[in-house]
Amino acid sequence: NAGVTQTPKFRVLKTGQSMTLLCAQDMNHEYMYWYRQDPGMGLRLIHYSVGEGTTAKGEVPDGYNVSRLKKQNFLLGLESAAPSQTSVYFCASRVTGYGYTFGSGTRLTVV
Amino acid sequence: DQQVKQNSPSLSVQEGRISILNCDYTNSMFDYFLWYKKYPAEGPTFLISISSIKDKNEDGRFTVFLNKSAKHLSLHIVPSQPGDSAVYFCAASASGSARQLTFGSGTQLTVLP
Numbered sequence: 001n002a003g004v005t006q007t008p009k010f011r012v013l014k015t016g017q018s019m020t021l022l023c024a025q026d027m028n029h030e031y032m033y034w035y036r037q038d039p040g041m042g043l044r045l046i047h048y049s050v051g052e053g054t055t056a057k058g059e060v061p062d063g064y065n066v067s068r069l070k071k072q073n074f075l076l077g078l079e080s081a082a083p084s085q086t087s088v089y090f091c092a093s094r095v096t097g098y099g100y101t102f103g104s105g106t107r108l109t110v111v
Numbered sequence: 112d113q114q115v116k117q118n119s120p121s122l123s124v125q126e127g128r129i130s131i132l133n134c135d136y137t138n139s140m141f142d143y144f145l146w147y148k149k150y151p152a153e154g155p156t157f158l159i160s161i162s163s164i165k166d167k168n169e170d171g172r173f174t175v176f177l178n179k180s181a182k183h184l185s186l187h188i189v190p191s192q193p194g195d196s197a198v199y200f201c202a203a204s205a206s207g208s209a210r211q212l213t214f215g216s217g218t219q220l221t222v223l224p
Contacts, residue, residue, distance in 0.1 A: 004154070040120070092154075099160075
């Protein structure tokens with residue numbers, strides 16, 4: 001079992017470029033989440049999904065879009081990257097209850 | 112406004128001693144609290160949790176205490192070991208919110224040999 005896999009692990013983007021971060025889970029979890037972690041800010045929720053075909057906004061959704069076309073995948077898109085989006089991005093999933101399983105993160109730098 | 116606060120960015124303790132990490136929250140709708148541990152270049156991993164109907168939960172060396180009237184929880188690690196050195200995040204959730212977790216800013220624990 002791989003758990004939660006995030007692709008890529010590192011990326012450098014130029015301002016204005018676009019990219020998609022992929023999160024894949026093999027645990028048949030219903031719920032999936034995208035968080036960003038910034039120094040001194042902890043983890044903040046960007047978007048989440050309660051099942052295939054559904055998405056919802058979290059605390060800091062501006063500048064991001066998401067899609068959940070397949071239950072096992074949750075994609076996070078940046079249409080026009082900005083330096084303020086430099087961060088470490090974590091994907092997480094859960095089935096029921098409260099325990100999240102996190103991926104190992106994607107470190108994104110926007111220059 | 113941060114709903115979950117960890118006011119100590121860092122904590123150093125000697126191996127074998129007790130580590131106490133603190134967390135405060137403001138949202139009275141939170142009914143479940145968790146602690147996550149994070150090593151560099153890895154994702155957070157679940158450590159221990161507590162429901163609002165309890166005031167203590169213990170798992171081996173780790174104990175979480177909840178004081179609802181003070182909106183305060185703490186994580187005790189006894190005895191502390193060098194392998195416990197990591198960033199510890201406090202998190203809280205409320206029912207009916209897709210169980211979104213609201214995280215504190217984290218405390219870097221360093222256990223000195």
